[in-house]
Amino acid sequence: MADKRLGLWLIGAKGGIATTLLCGLASLRRGAIAPIGLLTELEPFTRLGLVDFADIVVGGHDIRGGRLGDEARRMWTESRAITPELLDNATDYFAEVETRIRPGTVVATGDRIRSLADDAAATIVETPRGAISRIRADIEAFAAAERLDRLVVVNIASTEPPPSRPIPADFAELDPLLDDAAQCPLPASSLYFIAAVEAGASYVNFTPSAGSTPACLQQLAIERQIAHAGCDGKTGETLLKSVLAPMFAARNLEVMSWVGHNIFGNMDGKVLDDPRNKAAKVRSKDHLLASILGYPPQTHVSIEYIQSLGDWKTAWDHIHFRGFLGTPMTLQFTWQGCDSILAAPLVLDLVRLIDRARRAGEYGGLAWLACFFKSPIGVSEQDFSRQFQLLEDWARGQSAGAGHGG
Secondary structure, three states: OOOOOEEEEEEOOOOHHHHHHHHHHHHHHHOOOOOOOOHHHOOOHHHOOOOOHHHEEEEEEEOOOOOHHHHHHHHHHOOOOOOHHHHHHOHHHHHHHHOOEEEOOOOOOOHHHHOOOOHHHHOOOOOHHHHHHHHHHHHHHHHHHOOOOEEEEEEOOOOOOOOOOOOOOOHHHHHHHHHOOOOOOOOHHHHHHHHHHHOOOEEEEOOOOOOOOOHHHHHHHHHHOOEEEEOOEOOOHHHHHHHHHHHHHHOOOEEEEEEEEEEEOOHHHHHHOOHHHHHHHHHHHHOHHHHHHOOOOEEEEEEEEOHHHOOEEEEEEEEEEEOHHHOEEEEEEEEEEEHHHHHHHHHHHHHHHHHHHHHOOOOEEOHHHHHHEOOOOOOOOOOHHHHHHHHHHHHHHHHOOOOOOO
């Protein structure tokens, strides 16, 4: 078991995933819930000496105002997803964590996300380098105040628009641009990543935003020996695609078209209602089929914001495939799930696993975490079962005492 506490710094600390995660942590510590949805509570991961839930200390950044407890309660009042009893029993914990939440940056977030900011965040005028310095200072102050030995920064903020300009492949070429917001091509998620690197923290990008994906930032992580993973958590429709598509490939059934319509109503849905923000999400959801099948079927992915649904999302998929004698057939499915309930345990799993990897001396992009993401860094394999095998192989290697870095 890890012998010191772990700091978890959340980017988007007042959102649905964050508040669900916090309610889950409070409940797990009390033994009030079973660890359903947490793969780290299964073999072989239970043999890894992962950090205990009681030893995770949480802080974070957010650009929005409002009380953390009030935001958490929306998961009941608007979505009927977390029972009032669990929320009531987490009230003191919400208040404790709220003292460790700081204003995030609106630099390079895009118009839709910037419109959500309260005065505490919106009135901060800073260059990209200034944002990095302030964010780093907040993270380091958190670590010092809580006497934390290790840190993990997790981006669970709303999806940004894709970068509008090319990002230099060399960090030395990028560095001077950090002094000019008009010239710097990095979005906010990448600024948070640089701050995490400078603070010596591991980093997880659970969003489709750029984060640590630019080549120059991946190289920076290797140079500073920082572990990172991402991007875009695989929780619903795309998870099913990564499981079903290999079946069609294995049976030599030709997928002619695959159409998916998605509707949901949480804050992420509201942000994705902007076409610029939606572009990053659609691209992340739509690319894996050709990789698995070995050819590109006709595809269509739609994402629509339906406010009344709250945190619940529905995906309708229509798969048109051809079998023996050229006969066309169809498979259709409906996926309905609560977005934050699906995502929060995966974030906790990732935090525990990336912390374990860091303690083993690993750094750079952790390819064996691919099964958690729609667009995993450093991995072309999209078949979920093969991705999960990478994770299991790593866990067994760690159990046998085999660590590695780089």
